[in-house]
């Protein structure tokens with residue numbers, strides 16, 4: 001089995017023309033179309049690094065910063081930023097190009113965690129990641145930090161969740177646009 005692979009080995013780009021059937025009622029591209037393309041490029045990149053079948057486990061930071069128009073050419077660039085034992089963090093950067101003017105806009109960046117599976121469907125070890133330049137090291141360190149912060153957030157959120165059922169925390173609702181009916 002291959003024990004390590006470079007970031008470049010699995011870097012993947014998908015380019016897709018935004019056709020009218022991808023549009024929502026407002027004439028812009030559906031967020032779901034973009035998510036599906038991001039999942040596709042994440043799969044292609046991660047399965048190439050792993051040399052195995054992979055599944056999507058979690059998606060971080062999907063912010064739709066700018067709308068995508070029908071007729072624009074979308075490029076989705078994917079790279080492995082970090083590998084655990086069976087998991088891989090794939091960074092995805094999306095650009096939309098107006099083919100008439102050649103102008104390009106960065107529409108979003110996101111991070112997909114994918115896990116490699118063996119023939120029995122169990123998580124399986126992936127090759128180590130060879131980091132060959134400063135950018136690759138920075139992205140890897142950012143992924144480690146994001147993972148740590150996410151774990152801390154999850155622990156804290158679980159602790160806070162128990163407290164939310166208490167009556168006095170309902171005071172938080174006072175500044176929200178909600179109407180509390182008396183169902184008791």
Ligand SMILES: CC(C)(COP(=O)(O)OP(=O)(O)OC[C@H]1O[C@@H](n2cnc3c(N)ncnc32)[C@H](O)[C@@H]1OP(=O)(O)O)[C@@H](O)C(=O)NCCC(=O)NCCS
Nearest residue numbers: 055056057058083084085086087088113114115122123124
């Ligand atoms: C995620 C999944 C593989 C975990 O399986 P498991 O038997 O519990 O295995 P483990 O706990 O050893 O986790 C495997 C890896 O997933 C990672 N993982 C699990 N849950 C995670 C989460 N919420 N976020 C990020 N990584 C996660 C673990 O950290 C571990 O990484 P590592 O091997 O690099 O240390 C399993 O729950 C699964 O197959 N989920 C469904 C995935 C799927 O079908 N996706 C498509 C949805 S349509």
